[in-house]
Amino acid sequence: MKLMDIIINSAEKDNLITTYCFSCNIHIWPPNRYCNSCFKKTGFRKIDRKGVLLEKSFSNLPDLIGHYGVGDFSGIRLIGSVDPSILPNDRIRISQVSVKDNKLNLEFSKSKIKN
Amino acid sequence: MEIAIDSSNTQKFTKASDSTTADLASKSIIDLLGNTQIQKAEIDGLIVSSSTNDSYLGNIVSEMVGIRPKFSTRVENLCNSGTSGVMLAYSLIKSGLCKAVLVTGVEKQNSQGNKLTWDRSRGVYDMPIHWAALYAQNHFRSYGTTEEDLAIISLKNHANANKNINAYFYDKQFTYSSIVNSKMVVEPLKKFDCCYPCEGSxxxxxxxxxxxxRTEIPIWIKGISQNNQGASFASISKNLGSIISTRIAARDAFQQSNLRPQNIDIVEIHDAFSILELLAYEDIGFVEKGQGRKFMQESTLYTNVRGGLLGCGHPIGATGIDQTNEIVLQLQGKGGLRQKKGCKSGLVHNMAAAGTSTTVIVLQK
Structure with missing residues (x-):
């Protein structure tokens, strides 16, 4: 099974995972069977849902209308829809994980934890 | 040993036609061969730059144009395919393996290269405009760039295309108003901040x-460099203020050429989205970071004279070759209606996939 298919199947159950290097202690995204730093085999691990919004915009494309942004979560960057009140550099959390057209569909909300 | 580019040819960029990828490539090569002092039998390398999935394309095209080269292949590097082909040709000649290498860039309108399907890490936001808009928002927020600034870039390039008969938008007139008031696609990028995927060779x-x-006006490749930072937007999105691959490729190409940004008279920039032209001014080194909009208003550098990707359209594999051809023609004084006076040195900037890859070529008369 392809790594991304495993991640998508897991996301359908609200479980957000990606590959992880247990030697370097880093998440790897997009997923990879080997760590590109130490070349050791990777396993799977949950992605920390707390992060920081790096940038945001507003899409008018059909089916995607709304605010979206890119966030940094444990050193990896994910894209998802964002609450309009969230600004770049705000603390965020991944509040919803789902799958749409076999693609990852994430929602970011403002984190209750202060900076 | 120095390496030069002599002859060039570009076919008109169009919507999808009945021609195959190989037909389009062959037509461009045949027209080029009709205008060069180099004999067909002397060509010992043939490279087809394309994101097509047509197998064995280099050899198919070689057979169609009657060339039996020592080396033939297809080069695929998404939107950076064209200049990747030039870099391979340069390397083949520099190594002594070949002496005359034809590089043809070609794409059909429905090319798979219009979208990087491998990068599923972008989730539902997998259209290229989503990463481009994030770069734009970052520049707006950090440096006060505006939608009006981007509209000026788009207007300039579309107006330049009106002097380029091969450009997709050659006969379409744009005004500042029609651009700045065009439909918002992904903020702050509007319809005419985005290039049009088309067909061409x-x-x-x-x-x-x-x-x-032996040729009339050879144009010398003084510097050529490429940098690759990965393939996914996730791999480079930590820093949205800069296209790192462009900074490194430009630095290395300038170093090889012993030239500096201020020595360049004319440049072809990869403006797949208007914001990318502004970022390139800064990342190539024409101006300090954050000064792109000021540079745009005050600089005398000739930029995207052929019309850029915004005015010409973007047939993936053909773009980098046509960009290079424009600089070659301008330095040769064969730019026709759009010829700029006094150009001695030029630069080509061609990139791919959210800026994960960039090639920079420095050319001189």
């Missing part, structure tokens, strides 16, 4: 110093 001939001296 473009070819050039890379020559050894010995063969180049």
């Amino acid at each position: 473009s070819s050039l001939l890379v020559l050894s110093e010995e063969l180049a001296k």
Whole structure:
């Protein structure tokens, strides 16, 4: 099974995972069977849902209308829809994980934890 | 040994036609061969730059144009395919394996290269405009760039395309108003901040110093460099203020050429989205970071004279070749209606996939 298919199947159950290097202690995204730093085999691990919004915009494309942004979560960057009140550099959390057209569909909300 | 580009040819960029990828490539090569002092039998390399999935394309095109080269292949590097082909040709000649290498860039409108399907890490936001808009928002927020600034870039390039008969938008007139008021797609990028994927082919001939001296006006490759930072937007999105691959490729190409940004008279920039032209001014080194909009208003550098990707359209594999051809023609004084006076040095900037990959070529008369 392809790594991304495993991640998508897991996301359908609200479980957000990606590959992880247990030697370097880093998440790897997009997923990879080997760590590109130490070349050791990777396993799977949950992605920390707390992060920081790096940038945001507003899409008018059909089916995607709304605010979206890119966030940094444990050193990896994910894209998802964002609450309009969230600004770049705000603390965020991944509040919803789902799958749409076999693609990852994430929602970011403002984190209750202060900076 | 020095390496030069002599002859060039570009076919008109269009919507999808009945021609195959190989048909489009062959037509451009045949027209080029009709206008060069180099004999067909002397061509010992043929490279087809394309994101098509047509197998064995280099050899198919070689057979269709009657060339039996020492080396033939297809080069695929998404939107950076064209200049990747030039870099391979340069390397083949520099190594002594070949002396005359034809590079043809070609794409059909429905090319798979219009979208990087491998990068599923972008989730539902997998259209290229989503990463481009994030770069734009970052520049707006950090440096006060505006939608009006981007509209000026788009207007300039579309107006330049009105002097380029091969450009997709050659006969379409744009006004500042029609651009700045065009439909918002993904903020702050509007319809005419985005290039149009189209079909086309473009070819050039890379020559050894010995063969180049037989030609009328050889244009010398003084520096050529490429940098690759990965393939996914996730791999580079930590820093949205800069296209790192462009900074490194430009630095290395300038170092090789012993030239500096201030020595460049004319440049072709990869403006797949208007914001990318502004970022390139800064990342190539024409101006300090954050000064792109000021540079745009005050600089005398000739930029995207052929019309850029915004005015010409973007046939993936052909784009980098046509960009290079424009600089070659301008330095040769063969730019026709759009010829700029006094150009001695030029630069080509061609990139791919959210800026994960960039090639920079420095050319001189």
